[in-house]
Amino acid sequence: MRTDYDAAVLGAGVAGSSLAAMLAARGWVTALMDRQRFPKHKVCGEFLSPESQHILSAMGLRETVQSLEPHRISRIALYLAGGGQVELPLPGTALGVSRYRLDAALHRHAVAEGAFLLQGGTVTAVVPYEHGYILHVRQGRESTEITARAVVAAWGAGGQGRILGRHDHRVDDGSWRKRRSGSAHERGAIGVKSHFAWSAGASSPSDAVELYFFPGGYLGINGIECGHYNMAALLDSEDIPRSHSTVEGMLMEAVSRNPALHSRMVDAQPVHGTESAVAPVHISKHPVPWSVIPHIGDAIGRIPPLCGDGMSMGLRSAQLCAADAHRYLAGEWTYEQWRIAYTQAIYSQFSGPLRWGKVVEGMLRHPAASRLLPGLARLSPRLACKFVEATRLRPG
Ligand SMILES: Cc1cc2nc3c(=O)[nH]c(=O)nc-3n(C[C@H](O)[C@H](O)[C@H](O)COP(=O)(O)OP(=O)(O)OC[C@H]3O[C@@H](n4cnc5c(N)ncnc54)[C@H](O)[C@@H]3O)c2cc1C
Structure with missing residues (x-):
């Protein structure tokens, strides 16, 4: 295995895979590293917003995503905890496609551009040295070292910052079962997802992403490939009865808390093997674009899933x-110039969506506010659309 790289990207999710592809396409010897092995199912609503498609097109990935046979989505339907309903058009067509297919397609693209995909190895430490960084990678009982001139954290929202500068730190293994036994603060929220299918004729394919709110969380449903639907929920962990220790059990508990969702799920069957869970899920207030090394994706901050x-x-x-x-890498900028430029760009583009995302999530989950929202949205659909727009990235 090669052990020296120009760039190492730690995490092969959507953010890391696309960065590795872009760096490799520019001629840099790039490692794309992940502790997991792919393809795999991952907690996500699997809703590719209209904004993300502009970026995928700019990366030359439009056809690749279309070849995954995504489901087209043009509306959002909100079913509030008080029983009210709000429908809004999306600012463009969104796509529903499973992370199982999407992540694998992004990996293939990165490899085709020349990146080295290293799966199944956990990066346990990132140690600076005179020519860049030494990465400590653990795979089973084996430990290896690789070097890279530049390292980027694309490790998601798991709070992996402890890896930086700590030679011997053991990283979180992401076990959601273990997390459920921690303190209330540590537990945060739990994200769960599963694919579902309806028996033929029971539910016509919908062009809406449906969001259902209930005491203790919310749940989204949208179509994906193969006529299946993805269902993903964010649940306050203190609110879930301990008896519900499976993903299906937690989803069914959520379903029982919103009557509209309960009726929607009649005749729905889970697609076994697609379940996954993640905890704790903490939502970010501010972006953190750089801490020792640059961060991308959820490592910068997590916007409310809704x-x-x-x-x-x-x-x-x-x-x-x-x-x-x-x-x-080309020697045009110092490390400090890179840090300043990137930090400023992320602050200016991400601060607004992160702040407004939290505001909108708070309103939709608040019992009193959610009772007023259907009337307000009918009175001023433009205002409702403005709120949605405030949570979106501006065109780049
Ligand atoms: C319930 C829920 C629903 C959501 N719904 C949507 C949605 O519908 N649409 C949308 O756009 N977003 C949605 N999101 C958010 C979306 O899933 C994330 O923003 C996205 O997955 C972030 O991608 P990423 O590449 O930054 O990180 P991730 O996809 O989390 O990838 C990080 C990778 O890093 C790896 N890693 C971590 N630590 C190490 C290590 N030490 N060594 C090696 N590898 C490591 C992990 O194994 C992982 O594969 C949702 C999130 C939740 C929780």
Whole structure:
């Protein structure tokens, strides 16, 4: 295995894979590293916003995504906890496609551009040295070291910052079962997802992403490939009865809490093997674009899942980072110039969506506010659309 690289991208999710592809396409010897093995199912609403498609097109990936046979989505339907309903058009067509297919397609693209995909190895430490960084990688009982001139954190929202500068730190293994036994604060929220199918004729394919709110969380449903639907929920972990220890059990508990959702799920069957869960899920107030090394995607900050914009933020940050990393690797910029330019770009583009995402999530989950919202949206559809727009990235 090669052990020296120009760039190492730590995490092969949407953000990391796209960055690795862009760096490799510019001629840099790039490692794309992940502790997981792919393809795999991942907690996500699997809703590719209209914004993310502009970025995928700019990366030359439009046809690749279309070849995954995504489901087309043009509306958003909100079913509030008080029983009210709000429908809004999306600012463009969104796509529903599973992360199982999407991530694998992004990996193939990165490899085709020349990146080295290293799966199944956990990066346990990132140690600076005179020519860049030494990465400590653990695979089973084996430990290896690789070096890279530039390293980018694309490791998601798991709070992996402890890896930086700590030679011996053992990283979180992401076990959601273990997390459920921690303190209330540590537990945060739990994200769960599963694919579902309806028996033929029971549910016509919908062009809406449906969001259902209930005490203790919310749940989204949208069509994906193969006529299946993805169902993803964010649940306050203190609110879930301990008896519900499976993903299906937690989803069914959520279903029982919103009557509209309960009726919707009549005749729905889970697609076994597609379930996954993640915890704790903490939502970010401010972006953190740089801490020792540049961060991209959820490593910068997590927007409330109901905004359906996490993947586009991952793609946008990868785009910004690729251009700046190239200047650094080519010797046009110092490390400090890269840090300043990238940090400023992320603050200016991400601060608004993160702040407004939290505001909108708070309103939709608040019992009193959610009772007023259907009337307000009918009175002023433009105002409702403005709120949605405030959570979106501006065109790049
Ligand atoms: C319930 C829920 C629903 C959501 N719905 C949507 C939606 O509909 N649309 C949308 O756009 N976004 C949605 N999101 C957000 C979206 O899933 C994330 O924004 C997106 O996955 C972030 O991508 P990423 O590449 O930054 O990180 P990730 O996809 O999390 O990838 C990080 C990768 O890093 C790897 N890694 C971590 N640590 C290490 C290590 N030490 N060594 C090696 N590898 C490591 C992990 O294994 C992982 O594969 C949702 C999120 C949740 C929780």
